[in-house]
Amino acid sequence: MLVNMKEMLAKAQKEQYGIGFFNAVNVEMARAVIETAEELHAPVIVGTAEVLLPAMSLERVAEYLIPIAQKADVPVAVHYDHGLTFEKCMEALKLGFSSVMYDCSTASYEENLDRVAEMVRICHGMGVTVEGELGHVGDNEGAGKLENPSDYYTDPAVAADFVQKTGVDALAVAVGNAHGDYKFPPKLDFSRITAIREATGIPLVLHGGSGLSDDDFREAVRRGVCKINIFTDLDKAGRAGIEKGLKNGAASMMGLIPYEIEAMKEVVRNKIGLFGSDGRA
Numbered sequence: 001m002l003v004n005m006k007e008m009l010a011k012a013q014k015e016q017y018g019i020g021f022f023n024a025v026n027v028e029m030a031r032a033v034i035e036t037a038e039e040l041h042a043p044v045i046v047g048t049a050e051v052l053l054p055a056m057s058l059e060r061v062a063e064y065l066i067p068i069a070q071k072a073d074v075p076v077a078v079h080y081d082h083g084l085t086f087e088k089c090m091e092a093l094k095l096g097f098s099s100v101m102y103d104c105s106t107a108s109y110e111e112n113l114d115r116v117a118e119m120v121r122i123c124h125g126m127g128v129t130v131e132g133e134l135g136h137v138g139d140n141e142g143a144g145k146l147e148n149p150s151d152y153y154t155d156p157a158v159a160a161d162f163v164q165k166t167g168v169d170a171l172a173v174a175v176g177n178a179h180g181d182y183k184f185p186p187k188l189d190f191s192r193i194t195a196i197r198e199a200t201g202i203p204l205v206l207h208g209g210s211g212l213s214d215d216d217f218r219e220a221v222r223r224g225v226c227k228i229n230i231f232t233d234l235d236k237a238g239r240a241g242i243e244k245g246l247k248n249g250a251a252s253m254m255g256l257i258p259y260e261i262e263a264m265k266e267v268v269r270n271k272i273g274l275f276g277s278d279g280r281a
């Protein structure tokens, strides 16, 4: 069933487990995520992000993702991640996404606050969850270019002010995590996660989950992270599945699909187990 992400995360926060958010830019990805969640009786979050729209438009994604979510026998939130423009977030709302991330993290603090607060007023009027980002989760392509990466980390006191003034339901934090492939083993600032959790009281979101260790995930969840974003691992597994299929002599697209889906399901299965959301649906 299609659900509101806020309620899903509130339960996860109370019972101390994490829920995976997996981008699904085609039907095979959507099937891998939702079928695995059903097999494991796990709530799950699925969606796409503004930077992924070249793979599939928002409207097209909504056409398959929302009906699959509605028919699923586990709770599924359909989330639009890293919405960068007001217009695209409005489009996601109109298409029936149950959750929107409005990422204004590269704007000034005041602008981030004003823009996210406006988004919260609109989305809450429609029963849609809003995620904001404070501090800035960069990408690994820029690794080594920032002089002092911790300048971009989320400040707990500022986070408390942001959450109180905007009314966001979930907050993406910058605590040493980054998008894409990590060039160096990431080192998460765990005490900062605890401090932000205590200062804000709301579910925290960890972006850039692909490449963190199993222990990193367990510790982050223990300290208040309720949503973990995974895309790179899923994307690469899909490719590896296709390569395996080709090696095994699959001669057509149709023959490759089962390999692709099985490889991606393995990633989803592993993460759901690690985050502790299996059996929570």
Ligand SMILES: [Zn+2]
Pocket: 082, 137, 179, 207, 208, 229
């Ligand atoms: Zn992200």
